[in-house]
Amino acid sequence: MHSKVLFLLALSLLLCDSVTVAKGPPVKVTITEDNVNIRSGPGMHYNIIEKAMIGNQFSFLRATNEWTSIDLPSGKTGWISNKFIAMPETKKTKEKGKSIIRTVVPAVHIRSKPLNGRILGTIHKGEEYEVIAVRKHWIKLKGNGHRGWAPQWFFEGGTPRINHETWRTSTLNRRRILIDPGHGGKDQGTSGQLGFVEKNLTLQTSRLLYEKLVLSGAEVSLTRYSDYFLPLSERTKKAAKEKADAFISIHYDSSNGSSASGTASYYYYKNQKGLAEKLGDKVPQATGAASRGIKEGNYHVIREYTETAALVELGFLDNPFEEKQIITQQYQHKAVNGIYDGLAGYFDSNAE
Ligand SMILES: [Zn+2]
Secondary structure (H helix, E strand, O other): OHHHHHHHHHHHHHHHHHOOOOOOOOOEEEEOOOOEEEEOOOOOOOOEEEEEOOOOEEEEEEEOOOEEEEEOOOOOEEEEEHHHEEOOOOOHHHHOOOOEEOOOOOEEEEEOOOOOOOEEEEEEOOOOEEEEEEEOOEEEEEEOOEEEEEEHHHOOOOOOOOOOOOOOOOOOOOOEEEEEEOOEOOEOOOEOOOOOEHHHHHHHHHHHHHHHHHHOOOEEEEOOOOOOOOOHHHHHHHHHHOOOOEEEEEEEEOOOOOOOOOEEEEEOOHHHHHHHHHHHHHHHHHHOOOEEEEEEOOOHHHHOOOOOEEEEEEEEOOOHHHHHHHOOHHHHHHHHHHHHHHHHHHHHHOOO
């Protein structure tokens, strides 16, 4: 009896991902761009009540020609323009013809399984791959001698692009770097007056950093690849499991209305200070933001991972002037360049 129930449960979970379900479990819609406005009603004149990121999924309630209403985790109902929504895939990709896909970024790792799978190789822009499976925010690809999993957000519209300067390959090559997008899911972090929330911005920054580091030959992972709650202990466990050569936790700051501004980097142990110093140098240099310095901080992620680690605060989201900058692609790229230079500088001066 039990196994039958389990089987049906497993089957329905499998089907949810790729098939439109008429009855039964709620239909999920997927957001196709970053920082999409969720409004209180079906029109541009309604208030923005939240922001959504690419890959976020919501239960579908109903739709007009231009707007779709969704169930928010807070229990509220929100409205999103249909331009930014994908309905669940129908069966067409499975029945006939192959679903061919290309990455929109210069390089992505392909892994043995989603999330923390072994890195099998790197796939590049322009190469064509066949999609053979989809699971949550990951797709399984086949082609060009590769077969494995990659994050879906590198294959859809709306993924931020970066300028490609000369990549440094020497010291970052083969370094295991774990990026931790702060907060996630029910833990929103801080938020700004324009409605941007920290958990989404940290994810956006982390994705850009991932992309840049992959190109330099580093072996990069994220603690979370999409918007879900991940306890702090899980983040440090992952760093220990992966024996990260550097573990960087990405955050945006808040000052409870005291209008503070600028970036800061934190360490907890002496052996972490070197990395915090490089980041504390390079991030303000790259962003042009004020430097709040290199500080000792008793944060879980740097206290519980005792190897090379740092926590960076990339600007004050509750400072309206900084919020306007932080949310731009330019600022995100600059911040990523600063972190990248800090990491490269750190490994340059600590090369074995
Ligand atoms: Zn934070």
